[in-house]
Amino acid sequence: MGIQITPSLLNADFAHLADEAARIPNADWLHMDVMDNHFVPNLTLGLPVIEALGKAAAQPIDAHLMIADPDRWAPAYAEAGAGSITFHVEAAAAPVRLAREIRSQGARASMALKPATPIEPYADLLPELDMVLVMTVEPGFGGQKFLDLCLPKIRRARELIAASGGDVWLQVDGGVSLDTIERCADAGADVFVAGSAVFGADDPEQMVEALRASAVAACAH
Numbered sequence: 469m470g471i472q473i474t475p476s477l478l479n480a481d482f483a484h485l486a487d488e489a490a491r492i493p494n495a496d497w498l499h500m501d502v503m504d505n506h507f508v509p510n511l512t513l514g515l516p517v518i519e520a521l522g523k524a525a526a527q528p529i530d531a532h533l534m535i536a537d538p539d540r541w542a543p544a545y546a547e548a549g550a551g552s553i554t555f556h557v558e559a560a561a562a563p564v565r566l567a568r569e570i571r572s573q574g575a576r577a578s579m580a581l582k583p584a585t586p587i588e589p590y591a592d593l594l595p596e597l598d599m600v601l602v603m604t605v606e607p608g609f610g611g612q613k614f615l616d617l618c619l620p621k622i623r624r625a626r627e628l629i630a631a632s633g634g635d636v637w638l639q640v641d642g643g644v645s646l647d648t649i650e651r652c653a654d655a656g657a658d659v660f661v662a663g664s665a666v667f668g669a670d671d672p673e674q675m676v677e678a679l680r681a682s683a684v685a686a687c688a689h
Contacts, residue, residue: 471653471683472496473676474530476641476663477521478512485517489525491672494680497530497552499641499661502545504535507559508607515548522549532580532641532661534607535559539566546573554578554601554639557593558585567596578639582607583618587625594632599659600625604652605642614643619655626656649679653686 474497480488489498500518505511522529528551533542538555539562545553553570557579560566567577578599581587583606594600602622605612622640629636640652641661649660662679669675 470658471680471687472637472659473680473683474499474639474659474661475666475672475676476501476661477667479663479667482513485521486524488667489521489527492666492676493526494673494676495527496659498525498527499530499532499663500550502531502533502535503607506536507556508534510534515544518545518550519548528552530554530661532601534580537561542566543569543573546570546575550575552576552578552599554580554599556580556582556607557590558582563590563593564596567593571598578637580607580641581621583615587621587628591628591632594629594636595634597634597636599637599639600629601639601641602657603642604640604644604648607642612643614645614648616651619651622652622655622657629656644679646678646682649682650686653683658683658687 475495476499478501503510503512530552531545531550532554542555553575570577576598580601604618637659638657639659640657644660644662645665666672666675
């Protein structure tokens with residue numbers, strides 16, 4: 469698995485999501501931020517939108533659930549067609565059982581960590597996961613400034629993934645741009661969520677390629 473760019477549609481035009489997805493045909497995934505105004509102080513979209521976009525878009529859906537009680541709701545997003553489901557470990561009551569249930573639905577299971585949440589206590593969970601998401605901003609709103617203090621955690625997560633011996637992707641989300649993606653890739657990330665950097669660009673498709681090239685160059689170094 470090489471570098472993957474996963475644009476966040478949080479910064480897209482919500483009235484024309486299928487059209488926005490069509491502007492980035494070279495994206496590996498479509499990152500959909502689901503917020504419930506409980507776990508984070510914002511409210512976005514939910515199951516019906518995920519299901520509708522999954523039928524209309526060519527790219528698979530990467531659903532990031534910033535919600536309370538993901539144990540109850542996450543499996544339904546797999547049923548709705550999302551190919552990857554990310555739950556926040558801070559909100560999950562039984563993360564191992566939840567990851568197994570997501571996988572049983574045919575989706576990839578991912579665990580997200582807020583900036584202040586350490587990775588070390590969850591090292592034993594890695595064999596149950598397909599991806600770890602290290603948030604590089606506080607979840608809830610797009611367009612925030614990248615937190616450099618998260619870089620050591622990205623490096624530590626990569627070390628723990630390597631030690632576990634599994635094929636676990638390492639995703640970063642928050643403030644990812646041409647100014648920050650090389651640092652993330654150098655620290656060990658291989659899946660990159662970029663929202664405002666992509667949809668704020670004059671040519672979103674070209675920006676996806678530019679981000680990919682920057683990450684690949686950092687890995688080569």
